[in-house]
Amino acid sequence: MPDKSSPIAPSSPGSGDDRVFVVAAGDTLYAFDRRPAAAMQYVICVGANLDVDAWQLTPARWDEVRRELAEQLPEVEIVDTRAAARKPPPTADS
Structure with a gap:
């Protein structure tokens, strides 16, 4: 388990x-x-x-980081397991 100084340790x-x-x-x-x-x-x-690193980001910041990585480093695989990532995109009807 990561120690308390880990970026994924509870902050509050x-x-x-x-x-x-x-x-x-x-x-x-x-x-x-x-x-x-x-x-x-x-x-x-x-x-x-x-080699492992970890971060806590806001959803908005994650969207920015993900977009930048996809553009600048397309060889990096991004596995997004969040429930929000599994929702279908909105359609023109909705």
């Missing part, structure tokens, strides 16, 4: 509701809406002996 009560927890390992970024899931991925990557 309730702060996880509006956060995206991002774990970067190798050439892959994983985005989670739940801190425990991100912590588990972090541990898996450490166990696989990968």
Whole structure:
């Protein structure tokens, strides 16, 4: 489990509701809406002996980062597991 200084460690009560927890390992970024899931991925990557980094971002900032990465580093795989990422895009009718 990451220590208390980890970027995915709790920063304040309730702060996880509006956060995206991002774990970067190798050439892959994983985005989670739940801190425990991100912590588990972090541990898996450490166990696989990968260089790992993690951040807490606002959803708006994550959208910016994701867009920039897709443009500048298309070889980086982005795995977005958040519920918001699974919602279908709005249609012209809605």
